[in-house]
Amino acid sequence: MSKIIIAGAGPAGLTAAYQILNDNLHQADSVTVFEASNAIGGISQTVNYKGNRMDIGGHRFFSKNDDVMKWWNDIMPLQSAPAIDDILLDRQKDFEQNNDHDPEKIDRVMLIRQRVSRIFYLRKFFDYPISLRFETFSNMGLWKTFKAGFGYIWASIFKRKEKSLEDFYINRFGKPLYKMFFENYTEKVWGIHPSKLGADWGSQRVKGLSLLSLIVNVFKKSSSIAQKETETSLIEQFIYPKYGPGQLWETVAEDIQTKGGTVEKNSCIEKIEIKDHKIVSVTISKNGEKSLIPCDYLFSSMPVKDLVAAIHGEEPNEEIKRITQSLPYRDFITVGLLVDKLQIENKTKIKTWNNIVPDTWIYIQEADVKIGRLQIFNNWSPYMVSDFKNKVWIGLEYFCTEGDELWTMNDDDFIKMAINELDRIHVIKKEDVQDAVRVKIKKAYPAYYGTYYELDQVITYLNGIENLYCIGRNGQHRYNNQDHSMLTAMEAVKHLNGEINDKKNIWNINIEGEYHEKK
Helix, strand or coil, rough: CEEEEEEEECHHHHHHHHHHHCCCCCEHHHHHEEECCCCCCCHHCEEEEEEEEEEEECCCCCCCHHHHHHHHHHHCCCCCCCCCCHHHHCCCCCCCCCCCCCCCCCCEEEEEEEECEEEEECEEEEECCCCCHHHHHHHCHHHHHHHHHHHHHHHHHHCCCCCCCCHHHHHHHCCHHHHHHHHHHHHHCCCCCCCCCCHHHHHCCCCCHHHHHHHHHHCCCCCCCCCCCHHHHCCCCCEEEEHHHHHHHHHHHHHHHCCEEEECCCCEEEEEEECCCEEEEEEEECCCCEEECCCEEEECCCCHEEEEEECCCCCCCCHHHHHHCCCCCCEEEEEEEHHHCCCCCCCCCCCCCCCCCCCCCEEEECCCCCEEEEHHHHHHHHHHHCCCCCCEEEEEEEECCCCCCCHHHCCHHHHHHHHHHHHHHHCCCCCHEEEEEEEEEEEEEEECCCHHHHHHHHHHHHCCCHHHHHHCCHHHHCCCCHHHHHHHHHHHHHHHHCCCCCCEEEEECCHHHHCCCCC
């Protein structure tokens, strides 16, 4: 019988706990998830502010992996009847048959949502990814359109060696389109110019996306929720928990405890004791008190930087410490605004309640504001908004680094700045704001520069600790999607159960071809 400890109650950690308890192949004596914060779901949590719910970062539930799609459906089945906005707008959808999952009657249910995501640039809307519709060329103007076309042809003939993310984008879109739609936004997100970021970020996050793929996609429209042959950035539908992603992970946490596991919040792993290349115990700090807990296996989704710093007994060498201490991260701030209405108009053919724009999120490319993205929670799920029929609940997303000007600004000043920015670019009017809240998330995005490129040495060291499994986005310092984080946990449990014998399989999720979004 084994004592299994899991660091982090995000998608990876909770998936690992659920799989271990559900399979029960390893005869675990105890499975305990320790979460350092007071929230379940990691960056996939949902913040509830006065009945208005915020999705931190925006999480479309979609995967090319059948096991993940089935896993989600087993936790929260698809809706079998219309949601409130479906009813009000008389939307016709492919609802599940022969089940009773009416979102108007029950909460444990996934909604089928339409994906609309656009770029706001030059105070105008552009499709994301950039489309070849007349509206795109009209918004750009004749000269910009000519430059974009010529730039793409030039880039197609004279390919760059992909040493940076800048090279990656220019090879696929040409320099003018890169300058217009990628350069400034990428620097907002990462705080560093794309020429200094690794090309492998692009290969993981946008993979098969290019101008050519956009042309092909015009002729490959799909109404199926599976959309398995569609580039992930081009999918048109996704599923979504009634009350946001945190609802699903809170449900999983409850199921884990029903199955005999334990989930402890506000519990930080401060020390990991190693003897003979195996973890023998961890020290937990909770409410100022410390507890030493024996450990047979540790599944870690805590940041690699923090994991290595916590190791005692057989400490890593100075080179490993140097690499991990310098690993770069980007942090994240969301401002929730409750407004009477938006100033931007819905000029699409998509019907929405009160005719708000249909976007789930909007990429803000304007150079005169610091905001990176704007979420419209009404469009993710009407149940995210306490007064869905009369108010619009939006999330303003900012990318920063812990300790910088944005991070250290007090809440009132930050909210005032955020409201002024949206007013300046004519998205809202200041007087229409009814309420506001600010939420800060540390280490939201592992970054691809600096000592990231020496991470292989750290992976070799960590894989040498026999009973340690590194899973998830921060656990592997890899900018994974939610489904990839889950898959790292699933592979780790397979290794635990003896189904696979090489830990490299765990690290190869979202690297090797079989795990890629585009197959």
